[in-house]
Amino acid sequence: MLQLKSITEVYGLLDREKRRVVITMHQKPDADALGSSLGLYHFLVQLGHEVTVISPTNWPRFLNWMPDSAKVLDFEGMNEKALKVLQEAEWIFCLDFNVMARTKKMGTFLEEHPGTKILIDHHEAPSEAQFTYGVCDPSKSSTAEMVYDFIVHSGHGDLINIQVAECLYAGVMTDTGSFRFPATTASVHRMIADLKDRGLNHTRIHENVYDNFLENRLRFIGYILLNRMEIYYEYNAALISIPKSDLLKFEIQTGDTEGLVNYPLGIQGIRMAALVIDRDEERKWSFRSKGNFDTNSFARKYFNGGGHFNASGGRTYETLPQTVATFKKALQENVQALQNEYPISIINE
Numbered sequence: 001m002l003q004l005k006s007i008t009e010v011y012g013l014l015d016r017e018k019r020r021v022v023i024t025m026h027q028k029p030d031a032d033a034l035g036s037s038l039g040l041y042h043f044l045v046q047l048g049h050e051v052t053v054i055s056p057t058n059w060p061r062f063l064n065w066m067p068d069s070a071k072v073l074d075f076e077g078m079n080e081k082a083l084k085v086l087q088e089a090e091w092i093f094c095l096d097f098n099v100m101a102r103t104k105k106m107g108t109f110l111e112e113h114p115g116t117k118i119l120i121d122h123h124e125a126p127s128e129a130q131f132t133y134g135v136c137d138p139s140k141s142s143t144a145e146m147v148y149d150f151i152v153h154s155g156h157g158d159l160i161n162i163q164v165a166e167c168l169y170a171g172v173m174t175d176t177g178s179f180r181f182p183a184t185t186a187s188v189h190r191m192i193a194d195l196k197d198r199g200l201n202h203t204r205i206h207e208n209v210y211d212n213f214l215e216n217r218l219r220f221i222g223y224i225l226l227n228r229m230e231i232y233y234e235y236n237a238a239l240i241s242i243p244k245s246d247l248l249k250f251e252i253q254t255g256d257t258e259g260l261v262n263y264p265l266g267i268q269g270i271r272m273a274a275l276v277i278d279r280d281e282e283r284k285w286s287f288r289s290k291g292n293f294d295t296n297s298f299a300r301k302y303f304n305g306g307g308h309f310n311a312s313g314g315r316t317y318e319t320l321p322q323t324v325a326t327f328k329k330a331l332q333e334n335v336q337a338l339q340n341e342y343p344i345s346i347i348n349e
């Protein structure tokens, strides 16, 4: 098995030779995946590299304000062009994922690609053998924070221009729940202070991401919270399950369901929230928790997924009622962990 080489070894290679570079991320990218990729893009082009960002699938339209998002290739949508660029790449940066399966159909092409693969990610359990160089640090708030570290530690902090700053800010802002989750360290705040010094207008980014939806999305959320949310107080847990008919009725598109899973966590006593969406090819699960319930292990054990301790996802190929039944059984099996009410501050003492 090949040993993953340290990301620090890449620093010296950055300004040596011009390279054909592809930056890619997990399927259905969120603001961290796309923001860290475009942030890195705006950095690498300044060093003279020929850089293309390829997303495995389409992405939420509320990310289209990101500078040069129009240049991002959709591997599913424009397969031929994206495939050609990918095949000719010498370096492939893999951002915000650490197992090739998370890039859907791109996965096999990435696995077989002879180029140098560079991993920058903050999820648990990386497939290290699939990458040449890399860093995977689950203690980091976001991949965008890690791209910032990559740029600064490589000695190129002066190349953080407004485009880099806007893209990276969007990633950190969303993955920290607007600077709220425990991974929001002093270093994160120092990074943001640096971006502010470089002219970042953070209010504009918040508005672009959070105040840019169509009316139907808000009406959909109201409908879902009223009709599709179940609360299980005996497990300190909640479930939102969305049948396909609801998605069609409200003309829901990629990204419109983002953040929905967090609503039940606002209810007193609820420590774990799950969301399942009936998509065409799969039932897509999201899990969020507060404190010491490990959603990563839960998603891995029952729903072919993974992610972070407090935020994970997964998928099954059962019907919606079947997978909901699996979930309820899983709640019973985890009753002790779910009923454990110690706040995280006590655990850490």
Ligand code: 5GP
Residues within 6 Å of the ligand: 026, 096, 102, 123, 285, 286, 287, 304, 305, 306, 307, 308, 311, 312, 313, 314, 315
């Ligand atoms: P979301 O619920 O927003 O889809 O995902 C929550 C977190 O878990 C994200 O960081 C995401 O990258 C990760 N995640 C989502 N689905 C999967 C999956 O199927 N496998 C793994 N390993 N991680 C996932």
Ligand code: MN
Residues within 6 Å of the ligand: 032, 033, 096, 122, 142, 143, 175
């Ligand atoms: Mn992320």
